[in-house]
Amino acid sequence: MSLSVSVVAPASHTDPRLVDDAVAALETLGIHAHVPDTLQAPHRYLAGSIQHRLDMLYAAYEDSRTEAIWAVRGGYGCAQLVEHVDWSRLPAKPLVGYSDITVLLDQCYRHGLPAIHGPVIKDALRLNHESSESRTPTRRQMLEVVDLVTGIKPTGLPLHRHANSTPETIAGPVVGGNLMTLACIAGTSCQFVAPPHALVILEDVGEPYYRLERALWQLVHSGALDQAGALCMGTFEGCTSYGEQSLAEIAAELISPLELPLFTELPVGHGLLNRPWRYGALGRIEGNTLEFPTG
Structure with a gap:
């Protein structure tokens, strides 16, 4: 084709x-x-x-x-x-x-x-x-x-449930993208605000963990994720850690006041794996897969 x-x-x-x-x-x-x-x-x-x-x-x-x-x-x-x-x-x-x-x-x-x-x-x-x-x-x-x-129906994207996520099905529009970019536009006329029940995907590249933590803190405290239904972490290619705490553990700590389910290892980001998805399409997390039931 x-x-x-x-x-x-x-x-x-x-x-x-x-x-x-x-x-x-x-x-x-x-x-x-x-x-x-x-x-x-x-x-x-x-x-x-x-x-x-x-x-x-x-x-x-x-x-x-x-x-x-x-x-x-x-x-x-x-x-x-x-x-x-x-x-x-x-x-x-x-x-x-x-x-x-x-x-x-x-x-x-x-x-x-x-x-x-x-x-x-x-x-x-x-x-x-x-x-x-x-x-x-x-x-x-x-x-x-x-x-x-x-218009061909997309295949599902694999992900991993973090310890704070329960097994129930979660559905909502799939939005998000680059974490640092979204954090930098917070407070502007084009600021990102997740729609109700949104499955928010975040990814980044080449950033130390403290900068990723700062950016995610900015999204959380600017209200960008207040109505979200879940946070889905893509790849964080070349991002450097301090100590042994994983980025998923840091994210879980930051979003804990929002009680957002957390998912990781989505093949989306700046690495070799960057599976495409329709922005704003209805997504459904069932098991260990993000599905797009409406195509």
């Missing part, structure tokens, strides 16, 4: 040669990525000024050849765009990405637009890796994005 997508760069700048290589790798899977010549106009570490990135976002959504909008990478910059976007101009094409793109995924959900938390375009570079251990999961995840865009 083929798919045509518009490539966007709403956050940090990416070496154009890497974009070209990633697009070529996606072509081997039948994914045709349309990259405008003016995709990036580097401004500091950003892919362009706010206005340039907005113009490219609108152009991507308005491209009649494509079925989805796919971000090159995350990094930094998406929060700068939120107050400037005319959401009424955007058709119902799903935006795909993660990391800093989390901000736009959440805004799409709030404005009734589809979004998919999943690999970015640059991740397709792993399709050319010499090791099948890198190529195989990357190929699977890219094709799962195609399935989600084209």
Whole structure:
């Protein structure tokens, strides 16, 4: 099955040669990525000024050849765009990405637009890796994005119940994303607030545990998780601990006043495993699986 997508760069700048290589790798899977010549106009570490990135976002959504909008990478910059976007101009094409793109995924959900938390375009570079251990999961995840865009029912995601979680079934909209990104926008006009009964997924990369604890504390005490139904921890690639206490134990301590069930080891994040899921879709945790019963 083929798919045509518009490539966007709403956050940090990416070496154009890497974009070209990633697009070529996606072509081997039948994914045709349309990259405008003016995709990036580097401004500091950003892919362009706010206005340039907005113009490219609108152009991507308005491209009649494509079925989805796919971000090159995350990094930094998406929060700068939120107050400037005319959401009424955007058709119902799903935006795909993660990391800093989390901000736009959440805004799409709030404005009734589809979004998919999943690999970015640059991740397709792993399709050319010499090791099948890198190529195989990357190929699977890219094709799962195609399935989600084209309406194929997603498969469940495995997870692990923490000691504070009881065996009952928990259901609600699946939201969340990068922990540091969500913590940094707390108190702003685009702050993250979990909807009622939400299954909140959090992940991160390269952060020491004390910074992750600080970020989660910020979410808890800003009220972002007050209405949530569960916290689901994805991967925390390259995050360094102090002592022997696990990150799950730290999280359980922080969310204990909210009495939130905690789940861990979800294959979502900056590591090799980053299974895609529809942002805001109804999810159900049953046993050791996060299912998406409505497809």
